[in-house]
Amino acid sequence: MKVLARYAALNSYVEVSQSVGVDPAGLMRGVGLDPASLGSPDRWVPAAAIARLLEQSAAASGHQDFGLKLAERRRLANLGPLSLVIREEPDLRSALRMLIRHANMYNEALRMRRSVTNGLTTVRIRFEFGEPVGARQATELAVGVLYRLLRDLLGPLWQPVTVCFTHPAPVDASTHRKFFGPMLKFEQEFDGIVFYASDLDTPNKLSDPQLRTYARQFLDSLGLAEETTPLDRVRELVELLLPSGRCSVEHVARSLGVDRRTVHRHLADANETFSSVLNSIRAELADQMVSSRRYSLTEIATLLSFSSSSNFSRWFRGQFGCTPSHWRAEKQHALPR
Template sequence: MTPMVRSAALAGYIDLTLSLDVDPMLLLRSVGIATATLTATDAWLPAARVDRLLERTAHETNCEDFGLRLASRRGLTNLGPVALVAREEPDVRSAVNVVLRYISLHNEALRTRMIQIGALTTIHIQAAPATPLGRQSIELTVGVMCRILRELRGPGWDPLSVSFRHNEPSQRGSGCQILGSAVEFEQSFDGIFCYSHDLEASNPFADPLLRPYAREYLRSLAPSGESVAEQARAIIETLLPTQQCSAATVAARLGMDRRTLHRRLARSGETFTTLLNATRLDLAHRCLTRHDRTLSDIAAELGFSELSAFSRWFRRHAGQSPSRIRAGQQPRSDPLDPAAADCTRRRSVMFHWT
């Protein structure tokens, strides 16, 4: 199934593009998005087309921080029904948890996770399996999350740092201000670092009387939520670089013991090993398309202590060596994806911004 995203993800796109002296209508048509869909916030668009639109617009406007500038025009209210529930949660952590848990109601191409390790909490943003997302989509999402956190914590709040997998931009645009003062590039994940105690603050918008009604409404929209396999896969992705990705650790993160995890995975025809290998293979292919990462870096990100171990594993599961896969990579093509029918169903460099 083609991942979809609500047209609300492009709120402010036309005005921003016009302000940069480029015709947004031409760009929309070039990727097969009808202008009329931008006026209906509940319309669904293929995520690949939206991603391509953002990348193309950044290029045509010569604006590397286009996604961040778009994020600066967003807030919690742009998440529709998810925002209704998040606003009624008692504290910032629970509000953010709602946003992360139900993000698929707004964007099916994203997987998100919040991980607390002592005094630090990280919010991970990543693409869904087999759904490559460009720089602009990732920066838009991370930027919006910074805006939401600042909305809940107050205008003076900043994250400890923001982390990106992709490389440093050639220019520091004005849109980068929403990320705070410390931004790291060429990191192992895309997301946000903050103090855990920042998330314990009370939610200034919450109304305890409305909370149960809001939660029930959201459950009616997404009664099943993520499967255990989907949740486990997301946790595996965040644990791989730590070389501590065991079944017991993943099970503990899910609030269950190892046997229960194996039993739950078996119901969906999975084992922990098959899920681990599938997740690694998907990440490996994703990393190999990016020529700014060495094979040793990729091996470390996937939890291998040595490049040779990664190479043997990759050859066994992919049938080719990682270097051969990388050598065969071609520039990303830009065809119009055949997803029109689905429309109807709804990355160390660090510097401080000055």
């Protein structure tokens, strides 16, 4: 399967595109991405498609600083659940360790490595898309996000020793100089940031020791493995696509950047079929939704992509041995009064 990234990587893409006079929807469709899916930031798509989108957006707008314009709008909170853990780590060393360990939660193509030599720490960033694709804008976005994170944790007066890029300088580097400061170098051996090793032990002023354990437990509860299996990807996409009414093996395959036969083959390797995965996810969600009174049974039928309430009721009886109404009544009766 192709290397994937989440739509969260395009946070603020619409706003930045419109600010530089290009059509975000048209550019997204041109690289095979669905503009409507920007509302589902956890959905996976081919990472190479996102990189192509950023390159084409920079070219169409004439702004070689397009990736940095995205980075300017990023905050620690844009890292989602991971931001809760990073925020509570005791020092920069621990925060970077968590970031590097879990970077593939958002982009499987992203590679980050930290090293310490002669009193200097170097954090290197690179991408492995599995296919030829330009990555200048994606790289500047990633380095920019890392830079913002370091300043959030070390304070607004902190400056790196050097910010390095392997590509040549843009014609106009004013945005880059304003963003990174004077210690910026192009055509270097790696992409990343160099800073003093002593910064690693700087206490994190955002941290609350009493919340640290709970934050880590929360991250662990999400079941985030360092290696996401094809079955994990399919299950996640099924859950995301169900409410849209477009939960088919074709749509899942398109989101993964493969054909339907490849999806079936990977599921067979895990002793699953698309139907068994769909049924399993529906059963898990139905149990949760019917047990609660947040949704009506008609709404639940729609959210689980059943064509009618009667079809949902028949399926539910086959799964749970009773009607949804009876199940809900039993669950509510069992609640403490």
